[in-house]
Amino acid sequence: QDNGILTVLLSIVGSLFYGGILAAIGRTDGGFYAMTERFLSGILWRCVWLVYVIRFAIRGAWILAYLEYLVRESLYSGGRWMILLPLLLVSMYAATRNLEGRARFVELIFWWVVLPLVILFLIGLWKTDLTVIVPVQELSAKQLIRDEYRLMALFLPLEFLLFRVSGLEGQDIRVWAAAMKGVLLSGGWILLVYVVTAGILGLSWGHENYLGVTDAMEQVIMQGGVLERLDILILLFWLVGGIVTLSAYLFQ
Numbered sequence: 001q002d003n004g005i006l007t008v009l010l011s012i013v014g015s016l017f018y019g020g021i022l023a024a025i026g027r028t029d030g031g032f033y034a035m036t037e038r039f040l041s042g043i044l045w046r047c048v049w050l051v052y053v054i055r056f057a058i059r060g061a062w063i064l065a066y067l068e069y070l071v072r073e074s075l076y077s078g079g080r081w082m083i084l085l086p087l088l089l090v091s092m093y094a095a096t097r098n099l100e101g102r103a104r105f106v107e108l109i110f111w112w113v114v115l116p117l118v119i120l121f122l123i124g125l126w127k128t129d130l131t132v133i134v135p136v137q138e139l140s141a142k143q144l145i146r147d148e149y150r151l152m153a154l155f156l157p158l159e160f161l162l163f164r165v166s167g168l169e170g171q172d173i174r175v176w177a178a179a180m181k182g183v184l185l186s187g188g189w190i191l192l193v194y195v196v197t198a199g200i201l202g203l204s205w206g207h208e209n210y211l212g213v214t215d216a217m218e219q220v221i222m223q224g225g226v227l228e229r230l231d232i233l234i235l236l237f238w239l240v241g242g243i244v245t246l247s248a249y250l251f252q
Contacts, residue, residue, distance in 0.1 A: 010144070016187070022159065023161050071239070113237050120194070128195060
């Protein structure tokens with residue numbers, strides 16, 4: 001909120017470093033799961049995985065709750081369990097598939113959703129006031145570290161690199177490059193969404209509205225109203241992304 005684009009840019013750089021470490025650990029022989037079992041004693045190994053189970057459960061519950069809020073506020077005002085149960089069932093179904101099956105599940109709709117969204121956000125840059133995201137005060141080391149930590153927490157799904165990067169076939173450099181490309185594309189996407197949303201709604205939007213990104217998209221309107229209701233794409237993107245991430249936690 002205070003330092004705008006500078007902190008986000010630094011966070012992406014930090015996430016590349018973070019992703020590189022995770023990719024390197026996950027690429028070890030047998031993967032992270034086998035590495036912990038091999039190098040830690042029985043009790044420590046089980047404690048590590050108990051921590052991961054708890055983390056997955058907490059983050060999965062948060063994602064499910066947010067998806068329910070998203071649907072209830074934007075699409076359907078019915079009872080809570082009428083929304084939660086279908087979302088959970090879809091996620092559980094995806095989690096029962098093997099890795100390739102889960103990838104196909106996403107691949108079928110990925111390009112139909114993401115490409116129009118990227119175009120929509122690029123158009124949104126025309127309505128963005130870039131002066132809003134320019135830092136307005138000097139950065140202290142303590143504040144920078146705090147902001148970096150909070151933003152890096154948003155990249156926690158990068159932990160999946162620990163569990164899945166060892167399953168990729170090919171030379172180590174190819175695997176590392178694939179992992180880094182995913183991190184970089186994710187960071188670039190978040191940067192674009194942040195710039196457009198903050199540039200339209202102001203830096204304080206995150207403290208005022210959980211659906212600020214959708215509100216910003218509703219203001220991106222081309223002449224003739226061509227893109228007026230394409231904000232539904234952002235809802236679909238969050239739903240698909242949330243289901244994919246939740247099913248990945250269940251899968252692990």
